Amino acid sequence: MSETWGIAELAAEFGVTTRTIRFYEDKDLIAPERRGQRRVYHLRDKVRLQLIMRGKRLGFSLDEIRAMVDLYDADPTEVSQLRLFLDKLRERKGLLTIQREDIDQVLKEIAAREAQCERLLSEKQTGAKRASN
DNA sequence: CTTCTTACA
DNA sequence: TGTAAGCA
Structure with missing residues (x-):
C-alpha cells in the first residue's frame, strides 16, 4: 500500500533536476x-x-538543513527539531536584518553622492553656458 | 529511452 | 548544480 516514486517523478514534482536529488543524497540529506x-x-x-526545499527557500545551508532533517527522523516528539528550527529561524532573521540595515546605509550614501553629482554637474553646465556667451 | 556513476566546469 | 561520457 506504500506508494513509491522514481527519481524522475520526484524531480518533476519538486521542480528540480534528477541531478539535484542525487546531489542531496550524496550530501546525506536523503537515503532512498x-x-x-x-x-x-x-x-x-x-x-x-x-x-x-523549504530550508533552501529560507536560505539555510545544506549542512543546517541536514541537521534539522536528521532530527525529524530521530526524535518522534519533534520537540528537538522544532527548537533547532526556531533557533535557526531567529539566527537567519538576525542576519537578514543586519544585511538590510547595511543595504539601507549604502543606499543612503548613494543617494547623497547622486545628489551631489547632479548638483555639481548642473553648476558646471550653467557655468559653461555663461562662458560661451 | 531512463538511470547510474564519475569527472569536470 | 549542469553537462557529458560510457554502461546496463
Missing part, C-alpha cells in the same frame, strides 16, 4: 531505498525532500 541500482523513494523521502 535501492532496488539493484535503481533508487526507490518512499513517503519519508518525499517529506525530507519537502523539508529540504
Whole structure:
C-alpha cells in the first residue's frame, strides 16, 4: 500500500533536476531505498525532500538543513527539531536584518553622492553656458 | 529511452 | 548544480 516514486517523478514534482536529488543524497540529506541500482523513494523521502526545499527557500545551508532533517527522523516528539528550527529561524532573521540595515546605509550614501553629482554637474553646465556667451 | 556513476566546469 | 561520457 506504500506508494513509491522514481527519481524522475520526484524531480518533476519538486521542480528540480534528477541531478539535484542525487546531489542531496550524496550530501546525506536523503537515503532512498535501492532496488539493484535503481533508487526507490518512499513517503519519508518525499517529506525530507519537502523539508529540504523549504530550508533552501529560507536560505539555510545544506549542512543546517541536514541537521534539522536528521532530527525529524530521530526524535518522534519533534520537540528537538522544532527548537533547532526556531533557533535557526531567529539566527537567519538576525542576519537578514543586519544585511538590510547595511543595504539601507549604502543606499543612503548613494543617494547623497547622486545628489551631489547632479548638483555639481548642473553648476558646471550653467557655468559653461555663461562662458560661451 | 531512463538511470547510474564519475569527472569536470 | 549542469553537462557529458560510457554502461546496463
